[in-house]
Amino acid sequence: MKRSKVDAKPMGVPTVVDIKMQLHYRVALHYVSGSCPSIRNILLLDSEGNRVAVKYYSDDWLTNSAKEAFEKALFSKTQKTNARTEAEIAMFENHIIVYKFVQDLHFFVTGAEGENELILVTVLQGFFDAVGLLLRGTVEKKEALENLDLILLCLDEIVDGGIILETDASAIAGKVASHSVYEAAPLSEQTITHALATAREHLARSLLK
Amino acid sequence: MVYVMIKELSPSADEVIIVTSSLMKDMTSKTDMYRANAIRVLCRITDGTLLTQIERYLKQAIVDKNPVVASAALVSGIHLLQTNPEIVKRWSNEVQEAVQSRAALVQFHALALLHQVRQNDRLAVNKLVSSLTRGSVRSPIAQCLLIRYTSQVIRESANNTQTGDRPFYDFLEGCLRHKAEMVIFEAARAITELNGVTSRELTPAITVLQLFLSSFKPVLRFAAVRTLNKVAMTHPMAVTNCNIDMESLISDQNRSIATLAITTLLKTGNESSVDRLMKQITNFMSDIADEFKIVVVEAIRSLCLKFPLKHRSLMNFLSNILREEGGFEYKKAIVDSIVILIRDIPEAKETGLLHLCEFIEDCEFTYLSTQILHFLGIEGPKTSDPSKYIRYIYNRMHLENATVWAGAVSTLAKFGAMVDGLKPHVFVLLRRCLFDTDEVRDRATLYLNTLGGDGAVVETGADVKEFLFGSLDIPLMNLENSLKNYEPSEKPFDISSVPKEVKIQPLAEKKAPGKKPTGLGAPPPSPSSTVDAYEKLLSSIPEFANFGKLFKSSPPVELTEAETEYAVNVVKHIFDGHVVFQYNCTNTIPEQLLENVIVIVDASEAEEFAEVASKPLRSLPYDSPGQTFVAFQKPDGVPAVGKFSNMLRFIVKEVDPSTGVAEDDGVEDEYQLEDLEVVAADYMLKVGVSNFRNAWESMGADFERVDEYGLGPRDSLAEAVNAVVDLLGMQPCEGTEVVSPNSRSHTCLLSGVYIGNVKVLVRLQFGLDGPKDVAMKLAVRSEDETVSDAIHEIVASG
Secondary structure (H helix, E strand, C coil), rough: CCCCCCCCCCCCCCCCHHHHHHHHHHHHHHHHCCCCCCCCCCCEEECCEEEEEEECCCCCCCCCCHHHHHHHHHHHHHCCCCCCCCCCCEEEEEEEEEEEEECCCCEEEEEEEEHHHHHHHHHHHHHHHHHHHHCCCCCCCCCCCCCHHHHHHHHHHEECCCCEEECCCHHHHHHHHHHHHHHCCCCHHHHHHHHHHHHHHHHHHHHHH | CHHHHHHHHCCCCCHHHHHHHHHHHCCCCHHHHHHCCCCCCCCHCCCHHHHHHHHHHHHHHCCCCCCCCHHHHHHHHHHHHHHHHHHHHHHHHHHHHHHHCCHHHHHHHHHHHHHHHHHHHHHHHHHHHHHHCCCCCCCCHHHHHHHHHHHHHHHHHCCCCCCCCCCCCCHHHHCCCCCCCCCCCHHHHHHCCCCCCCCHHHHHHHHHHHHHHCCHHHHHHHHHHHHHHHHHHCCCCHHHHHHHHHHHHCCCCCCHHHHHHHHHHHHCCCHHHHHHHHHHHHHHCCCCCCHHHHHHHHHHHHHHCHHHHHHHHHHHHHHHHHHCCCCCCHHHHHHHHHHHHHHHHHHHHHHHHHHHHHHHCCCCHHHHHHHHHHHHHHHHHHHCCCCHHHHHHHHHHHCCHHHHHHHHHHHHHHHHCCHHHHHHHHHHHHHHHHCCCCHHHHHHHHHHHHHCHHHHHHHCCCHHHHHHHCCCCCCCHHHHHHHHHHHCCCCCCCHHHCCCCCCCCCCCCCCCCCCCCCHHCCCCCCCCCCCCHHHHHHHCCHEEEEEECCCCECEEEEEECCCCCCEEEEEEECCCCCEEEEEEEEECCEEEEEEEEEEEECCCCCCCCCCEEECCCCEEEEEEEEEEEEEECCCCCCCCCCCEEEEEEEEEEEEEECCCCCCCEEEEEEEEECCCEEHHHEEEECCCCCHHHHHHHHHHHCCCCCEEEEEECCCCCCHHHHHHHHHHCEEEECCCCCCCCCCEEEEEEEEEEEECCEEEEEEEEEEEEECCCCEEEEEEECCCCHHHHHHHHHHHHC
């Protein structure tokens, strides 16, 4: 950020820096206010900052290297804080990030600077608890990696393209679970089986005629 | 899972017909999960035609009993609004129904979609908000959304009613008592952001935020303190009740919260609490990172300006932290703050300067040392006892590095120049430097000679001071370029010939006319050049060589529309007694080669101009730009104006595109171009000044002309300001060309150089007289009264 020598104004009048900060916040708020709360990314990193599962919903990070740089920087900034009992919050590169740690996993949710922080925390909590339900209580990296498909489905059910779909952990877990029941028979097979079944039916009927 | 895969791959609809048809089948399947996900995926990969096919299913899905399906359809609708708004708008009825749904999140999504669809219709949004604020909104997140829309409605209905209560304010206040914290916070924040909010309206919101400050959840504390920080900028009195809670936050584990708390306290503190605050901050500064420290330093600076009597303790604090470890930006911020305090609080000058001197004793940043030395040179001589500082400055000359030595010598000389009593001492010191290294020796010699090193204690001449210590208005780049172009000759280098404007576009190569194009990689049609390039070009043409110095070249003006066969733009070069039009032509037809290209200019509407010379363009092949010139004589020094109509005349020869060989015979042809005007603004160079007030004062009122004009009805104040600035063709200074919206008056400061090298400064004051009429007061100062009169002429006739 550049600082410039400014002619000081008489007391009571905000200085240029105040106005800049205020403008920045106001612009961010104006962009947000009157618009749907949107999530910029959800990250699940391990205790060394490597990715377990991530999903980006914003154009702020277009290339993979930009994303990785962000993750690395964010991780090192929040590494030393204690976010195990309560969700913590930080401002970083014009984003608001809420985060929570458990065992060797770090959960992050990022939003715009003017976003309502409590909405972000609700999303974080929903994600956190849903993962807890899905991994049946053992929330640690090994378990997460073994059930990566569940985690990815979970991410998909929480936010769609930046818009919040669901924040209740049991509802999320329920949706993911119902997916995995049908997981054995993937989509195309299903329709093909159905087609085959219809064909068999037709054949049987024509034979019987 | 497959759905997630398809979404990630997101192919376009025509590539994957099979996938889309399976998905469409899934949309009508019995399993709800499949329906929901199929909708989401399809909407991600669909295009307009496919969308119309599935529209029926989507409409059904929106009002489906299963909330998952309905949400999926609504969210997809929100995304589709970006690409196919008309289709989504047809679903308004279904979406309206969905807003009444019992399922919490369906209502949320439906509300979001409906608002987006009706965003531009203020009345519809108003109706939506009124109906929902009276009804029940089931999920907290939908309530937050409603609060945001309500604030938008309040903002747009800017007229406060007679009773002083805003519409919907009661709704917002009611939300402060909601069950969910996010709603309470959203409402509190919305109230603090209302335009022109009064303390009475703020009080309930601030009470709520104060409760959050002592929550055990860091997120709540952060949200509350950030909002309060913002409020403190405009209503510090309202936040003072929270001071005690905020003081406990200074030691918060989360450093962002702590910094925000400190800066808020610095804004809302009163004089008595300043000392206590300073003590707490000193402990705090060592814990936080540089970026936070800079924020705190800025806040301390504003605090000191608010309470100038406390400057001693605050200045001590600043110099203490200056001595500690820190990065360049951080120390620079501190130095800047000290400098500002010295400038604005006269009592703090002595102590401040001494602190700075102590700092440069072991400052590791050369830039800061030189800045401080320079500053000492300006402020030091004005103090009661300048000799104190000489020791510090002289020490710099033998330690540190070359840049600092140079700065130190200059500063020393300045002391000598300004303070006559010190002159002999300064000369002694300067003479000692004559045996030193290059930078020091050369400068010392210069100063000794110009300041009269014969030991006489006389008043230094004003022009000597100006020569030595006046600021250089010329950008360094231009000076460098001019020096490079200067060929050693009898005539000495003239510094006033260096152009003062900074041209951002780099010098582009010009192809000599007659060269065949180098294939598809040919350069763009009209190269943009700096003033130097134009000068070189014009002086290389013998007919124009004796026109004298080029005063100004206008930017290229298009004389043809885009996509025409021949693209022509013109650059107007203004000399003292002549005007040269440079026509940059490009031939965009590969099968043609143009030769003997000239422009016939009809100057019947420009009586003061007489054509004297023209230079045709020998050959203009495809895609290779070339120039042709026409020169006019005009009365010397008079800013003549006129309108010129142009016709391009040439011989066109057919070219065989495969071989590139032109035929021998050609046909003469003409091509009409647009008209071209020479206006008064062409005679004005846009030259900015960095400090308008100083320039205004130093110009003197001898040739000042003031007059008032009514500009008649205008679209807006901004439009009137822009029109006058364009008419005069001068450079707006200090950002005064930006008119703040909803303001009823505006002052614009302009500066420029008029033909004849006359500096002109203009102060315009605009006012809205009645609803649309704009009145303007024009004050002109220049070095020549005819010029001032001329400026008024321009405005009067424009």
